[in-house]
Amino acid sequence: MIEVRNLVKEFDGTMVLNNIDATFQKGVVNIIIGKSGSGKTVMLKCLVGLTPPTSGEILYDGSNLTTMRSGEVRRLRRDIGMLFQGAALFDSRTVLENVMFPLEMFSRKNRRERRKRAEFCLERVDLLHAANLLPSEISGGMKKRAAIARAIVLNPKYLFCDEPNSGLDPKTSQVIDELISDVTTDFNITTIVVSHDMNSVINIGDNVIFLNEGIKEWEGSKSQVMEADNEKLNDFVFASDLFRKIKEAEEIISEEEKG
Amino acid sequence: MSIISSLESIGQYALLLKRVLTLPDRFNQFMKEFLKGVYALGVNSIWIVIIISFFIGAVIVLQIALNIDSPMLPRFTVGVVSREIILLEFSSTIMCLILSGKVGSNIASEIGSMRITEQVDALEIMGVNSANFLILPKIAAFVAFMPVLVIFSMFMGLFGGYIICMVLGTPSVETYVYGIQAFFTESFVWYSILKSMLFGFIIASVSAFFGYTARGGALEVGEASTRSVVINSILILATDLVFTQLAMG
Numbered sequence: 374m375i376e377v378r379n380l381v382k383e384f385d386g387t388m389v390l391n392n393i394d395a396t397f398q399k400g401v402v403n404i405i406i407g408k409s410g411s412g413k414t415v416m417l418k419c420l421v422g423l424t425p426p427t428s429g430e431i432l433y434d435g436s437n438l439t440t441m442r443s444g445e446v447r448r449l450r451r452d453i454g455m456l457f458q459g460a461a462l463f464d465s466r467t468v469l470e471n472v473m474f475p476l477e478m479f480s481r482k483n484r485r486e487r488r489k490r491a492e493f494c495l496e497r498v499d500l501l502h503a504a505n506l507l508p509s510e511i512s513g514g515m516k517k518r519a520a521i522a523r524a525i526v527l528n529p530k531y532l533f534c535d536e537p538n539s540g541l542d543p544k545t546s547q548v549i550d551e552l553i554s555d556v557t558t559d560f561n562i563t564t565i566v567v568s569h570d571m572n573s574v575i576n577i578g579d580n581v582i583f584l585n586e587g588i589k590e591w592e593g594s595k596s597q598v599m600e601a602d603n604e605k606l607n608d609f610v611f612a613s614d615l616f617r618k619i620k621e622a623e624e625i626i627s628e629e630e631k632g
Numbered sequence: 633m634s635i636i637s638s639l640e641s642i643g644q645y646a647l648l649l650k651r652v653l654t655l656p657d658r659f660n661q662f663m664k665e666f667l668k669g670v671y672a673l674g675v676n677s678i679w680i681v682i683i684i685s686f687f688i689g690a691v692i693v694l695q696i697a698l699n700i701d702s703p704m705l706p707r708f709t710v711g712v713v714s715r716e717i718i719l720l721e722f723s724s725t726i727m728c729l730i731l732s733g734k735v736g737s738n739i740a741s742e743i744g745s746m747r748i749t750e751q752v753d754a755l756e757i758m759g760v761n762s763a764n765f766l767i768l769p770k771i772a773a774f775v776a777f778m779p780v781l782v783i784f785s786m787f788m789g790l791f792g793g794y795i796i797c798m799v800l801g802t803p804s805v806e807t808y809v810y811g812i813q814a815f816f817t818e819s820f821v822w823y824s825i826l827k828s829m830l831f832g833f834i835i836a837s838v839s840a841f842f843g844y845t846a847r848g849g850a851l852e853v854g855e856a857s858t859r860s861v862v863i864n865s866i867l868i869l870a871t872d873l874v875f876t877q878l879a880m881g
Contacts, residue, residue: 421757423753423756423757447759447760447761448759449759450756450757450758450759451758451759453757453759454757455754455757457750457753457754458750459749459750461749461750461751461753461754462751463746463751463754464745464746464749464751474758475758477658477661478657478658478661478758478759478760479657479758479759533757
């Protein structure tokens with residue numbers, strides 16, 4: 374479980390995150406949504422320690438990240454897997470070598486066991502057939518799957534995903550969403566996804582946090598998102614024509630049922 | 633304002649070096665990266681060292697032969713002077729200025745590209761000391777291979793002079809060979825090698841700094857690469873001045 378208390382982040386006097394409180398439970402997919410520039414990526418970077426917060430606490434199962442020494446942070450990070458927006462695979466290594474890399478750095482397994490574990494993770498994301506290809510030789514969706522395999526290879530306790538569906542077609546996005554959801558429940562990890570894709574929210578958002586201009590505006594489950602009476606959230610959710618029509622259809626059905 | 637930002641950069645460079653100069657997490661991974669660095673930065677630079685040293689060596693001998701034309705000076709002076717120029721300054725300083733363009737831009741653009749595509753962040757998130765993992769093997773590889781490049785350069789520079797003497801006949805090949813052996817001081821070779829290793833450290837670490845701190849996109853990586861070459865050139869020349877005064881003054 375990850376808890377965030379009074380998280381504040383300022384850049385040159387500009388408040389990007391304003392007193393955020395949140396709890397991210399284990400075994401469920403937590404999604405942070407918001408418009409571009411709402412502070413969600415900054416929040417993710419604060420959560421993993423890539424950007425130090427101005428003030429506040431970030432507790433990983435009770436341990437405060439903001440007061441840890443660099444050695445402790447590095448040890449904690451071995452329990453973290455992260456899927457970057459652009460996948461961030463190492464260009465000069467094959468898909469298999471990318472997945473094996475964390476094992477080579479931190480595992481005591483021998484080479485055969487490392488390879489076996491990496492192949493298991495690649496099979497889990499249905500990418501074993503591309504094990505010997507370079508990142509430049511595979512598609513965007515395959516890169517994301519390879520990055521998920523790399524993120525879970527050390528059995529992390531926490532998984533972070535930054536815009537996992539950016540640049541992907543709807544079908545591939547769905548595959549990635551389902552994979553993130555399956556991995557979260559199978560490995561019982563705390564997963565935090567940053568996204569502005571409402572399809573992801575409806576597909577896998579067990580716990581949804583809506584950020585607007587650095588402020589936590591709303592929190593609830595995916596089933597509550599469509600029913601919420603928060604004006605800013607509704608502006609965001611129903612900016613999509615599809616979701617507006619779904620909402621209208623739901624209202625018509627509800628009226629007909631009443632009638 | 634620019635003085636403050638320069639001082640900030642020096643501070644950031646010192647802090648980066650503090651992270652770089654630590655023991656590697658995994659020695660076998662360090663050796664892998666070290667050997668890659670030896671090949672990419674050192675072995676791949678041999679051809680440019682050979683070509684440039686040969687022609688510059690030939691031009692040095694040609695210029696000296698044409699300009700030292702006095703009955704007061706014996707002809708073998710051409711060989712002596714050419715040797716001292718090649719050994720003391722050309723093979724270390726000028727060659728490193730050239731290599732700062734090739735190797736420096738290579739390091740800055742490689743690490744800069746990794747930075748903007750979040751590969752450096754990915755290493756950090758895994759708990760890897762990214763500065764140590766990416767930069768230390770490059771510095772170690774380039775510094776370790778520098779003596780090889782310098783010796784190649786010395787040999788090819790003197791060989792270029794030999795060929796020009798053979799073609800033009802003035803001075804004769806025998807006089808030139810006598811000249812390059814006369815009054816030879818072995819310590820000049822060691823001085824040159826030591827100096828080039830220092831320059832190797834500057835080239836690799838400064839270029840890595842500019843790549844590592846690059847932000848933005850491809851344009852910024854290009855700018856970082858250019859800036860690294862400019863700063864490296866200035867630092868090499870300034871260090872040469874200080875080092876020469878300390879070692880030979």
